[in-house]
Amino acid sequence: MHKLLFSVFACFLSISVFSQSRLIRGEFYWDTDPGFGQGLALADLDSLQSIDSTLLINVVDLSPGNHVLYVRFKDDENNWSQSYAQNVMIAPENYNPGEEPKDVRKLEYYWDNGTPAQLSVNGVTDYEFTNEIPTNELGSGNHLLNYRVKDAYGFWSVWQSKSVFIDAEAPGINIAKIEYFIGSDPGLDMATSVSFTPVSSADVSAGFEALTAGLPQGQNIITIRAKDAEGNWSAFYRASFDNDDSYTLNAGTISPASFCAGAGISVPFTKTGEFDPDKNKFKLQLSDASGNNFTDLSTTVNGNNLQANLPEIINEGNGYKVRVVSTLPYMKSVSSTTLTIKTEPxxxxxxxxxxxxxxxxxxxxxxxxxxxxxxxxxxxxxxxxxxxxxxxxxxxxxxxxxxxxxxxxxxxxxxxxxxxxxxVPCPINITHGTGTLPSNIYQASNTIVSQKKAINTDLSYTAGKSIILSAGFEASGSKVFRAQIGSCF
CATH class of the missing domain: 2.20.130 (S-adenosyl-L-methionine-dependent methyltransferases)
Structure with missing residues (x-):
C-alpha cells in the first residue's frame, strides 16, 4: 500500500477588514477539483484560526507518477480559501528508495515553445551522458532548450532549461582548447586544460574529473570554457557543487598485482565520515588495459576490504587500474597499484x-x-x-x-x-661410417650399411633388400636395437 506523509500549515485571513475568521473545515483532493465541500475532510478544526498538523494520507488508489495534492479551508462565514498545491510523485510497488537510481531510459526536450521530442537513452546508470540534439531548424540568436529525463521506473524528472546561442551563419571552426577552474578565474589560457576528442573538429566531446583537493568546505562553483582555432573564447558554463571534506575515501595498494582472468581480487580501503549503510554502496570498478574507462565489478564488503571477481573474458594487459567508489556521497579513489591480467593460452x-x-x-x-x-x-x-x-x-x-x-x-x-x-622421402641406400648414433629410426628402399655404435640408444634399421652390419658395429646397453627387412613406411 502506498502512503504519503506530509505536513500542512495554513493561516486563513478573513475577507472582512474588521474581523478575523475562524477555520471550521479543511479538505484535500488529488489532481482534479471535485467542487467545494466535496473533497476529503481533514480532522475537526474546532474553530481554529490556524492549523499545524501532520497527516497520513492513503494513496493506494493513485497510479505511479506525478500528481498534485490540493488543500483548502473554509471559515465560519462559509468563505473558502484558495487551494494550496503540492507536487507529489507516487512510486511503483517495486521502488526501493535505498538502492541506486535506476537507468535513464528517455530524454525529452523542446526548443523555445516548440513541440516536445523524445530520444532513447541506452541504460545510463550515473545520470551523466551525452546526446546530440538537432539544431538545424533554429535560426541565429538565443534559444531556450527545455529538457527532462525518464528512468526505468517510468519517473520523469522536473523540466530544466538552458540558454543556447545559435549562429546559423558561422562556419564550423575547430575547437583548440577546453579548460576549467573552480572559484577565482586565473585568466584566459591559465586554467586547467581538459582533453577532448576528436582533436581537430568543431564538434567535440570531453569528459573529465575535476580536481577538488584543497577546496573550501561548502558550495563551490566550477567554470568551463572553450577556445577555437582562431583564438576566440566561448561564453562560460558554470555549475555549483557542495564540497564536504568530512568524507574521505582512499583505495589501498593491491598485492599481488598479477591476476588471471576470472580470479578474485581484494582491495583494502579507508574512509572517514558516516556513510549511510541503507543508501550508500561501496563498489570496485576496473579500467581497460590502458587504465581508462572504468566499469563496475560485482562487489562484496569484507571489513576494510572490497572483494570481487575479475571478468572471465578480458583482454590480457599490464595497465589495468582498480578504483573504489561510494555512491552516497559519490566519491572515488584509484589504487596506486597497476595490475597485470593474464589469460589462458x-x-x-x-x-x-x-x-x-x-x-x-x-x-x-x-x-x-x-x-x-x-x-x-x-x-x-x-x-x-x-x-x-x-x-x-x-x-x-x-x-x-x-x-x-x-x-x-x-x-x-x-x-x-x-x-x-x-x-622425409625414403632414400635408396644409407651408409653409416664409424662413430656413435643417437636414438633414431632409419629406413632405405634398398640397403643399409653400418659401422656405427649404438650404446644405450633405441635404434631401428629397416631396408627393402639388405642390412649389412660391418666390422666395428656395436649395439649394447639397456636400449633396443631393431633390424628388419621391409618397405619404407
Whole structure:
C-alpha cells in the first residue's frame, strides 16, 4: 500500500477588514477539483484560526507518477480559501528508495515553445551522458532548450532549461582548447586544460574529473570554457557543487598485482565520515588495459576490504587500474597499484613441409594468451617466452609433431589444429661410417650399411633388400636395437 506523509500549515485571513475568521473545515483532493465541500475532510478544526498538523494520507488508489495534492479551508462565514498545491510523485510497488537510481531510459526536450521530442537513452546508470540534439531548424540568436529525463521506473524528472546561442551563419571552426577552474578565474589560457576528442573538429566531446583537493568546505562553483582555432573564447558554463571534506575515501595498494582472468581480487580501503549503510554502496570498478574507462565489478564488503571477481573474458594487459567508489556521497579513489591480467593460452603448430633425408628444419609453436608458458611438443617440454617459438628438428623418416599440452599458470590452455608433419622421402641406400648414433629410426628402399655404435640408444634399421652390419658395429646397453627387412613406411 502506498502512503504519503506530509505536513500542512495554513493561516486563513478573513475577507472582512474588521474581523478575523475562524477555520471550521479543511479538505484535500488529488489532481482534479471535485467542487467545494466535496473533497476529503481533514480532522475537526474546532474553530481554529490556524492549523499545524501532520497527516497520513492513503494513496493506494493513485497510479505511479506525478500528481498534485490540493488543500483548502473554509471559515465560519462559509468563505473558502484558495487551494494550496503540492507536487507529489507516487512510486511503483517495486521502488526501493535505498538502492541506486535506476537507468535513464528517455530524454525529452523542446526548443523555445516548440513541440516536445523524445530520444532513447541506452541504460545510463550515473545520470551523466551525452546526446546530440538537432539544431538545424533554429535560426541565429538565443534559444531556450527545455529538457527532462525518464528512468526505468517510468519517473520523469522536473523540466530544466538552458540558454543556447545559435549562429546559423558561422562556419564550423575547430575547437583548440577546453579548460576549467573552480572559484577565482586565473585568466584566459591559465586554467586547467581538459582533453577532448576528436582533436581537430568543431564538434567535440570531453569528459573529465575535476580536481577538488584543497577546496573550501561548502558550495563551490566550477567554470568551463572553450577556445577555437582562431583564438576566440566561448561564453562560460558554470555549475555549483557542495564540497564536504568530512568524507574521505582512499583505495589501498593491491598485492599481488598479477591476476588471471576470472580470479578474485581484494582491495583494502579507508574512509572517514558516516556513510549511510541503507543508501550508500561501496563498489570496485576496473579500467581497460590502458587504465581508462572504468566499469563496475560485482562487489562484496569484507571489513576494510572490497572483494570481487575479475571478468572471465578480458583482454590480457599490464595497465589495468582498480578504483573504489561510494555512491552516497559519490566519491572515488584509484589504487596506486597497476595490475597485470593474464589469460589462458591457446596454442597451435606450424611449419609442415617436405625435406630430404639427412636435412634439418624448423617448426614453430604459436601461442595467443599470456607468456611465459610451457608447451609439450612430441613428448618434449619447452618454455615459451615469445611467439612463434622455433624448434629445430632433424627427422630421418616422416614424423608428426603434435602439441599435447600448454599451460601458463592460469590453467590448461586449448589446442587448435593438428600436428606439424615433416615428410622425409625414403632414400635408396644409407651408409653409416664409424662413430656413435643417437636414438633414431632409419629406413632405405634398398640397403643399409653400418659401422656405427649404438650404446644405450633405441635404434631401428629397416631396408627393402639388405642390412649389412660391418666390422666395428656395436649395439649394447639397456636400449633396443631393431633390424628388419621391409618397405619404407
Amino acid at each position: 591457446t596454442g597451435f603448430m606450424s611449419g609442415s613441409q617436405t625435406i630430404t633425408f639427412g636435412s634439418s628444419t624448423t617448426i614453430y609453436v604459436n601461442i595467443s594468451g599470456s607468456l611465459p608458458a610451457t608447451a609439450v611438443v612430441a613428448g618434449q617440454t619447452y618454455t615459451i617466452n615469445s611467439t612463434p617459438h622455433p624448434i629445430n628438428v632433424s627427422p630421418t623418416v616422416t614424423t608428426h609433431y603434435p602439441i599435447t599440452s600448454i599451460n601458463n599458470g592460469c590453467g590448461t590452455g586449448s589446442i587448435v589444429g593438428g600436428p606439424v608433419v615433416i615428410t
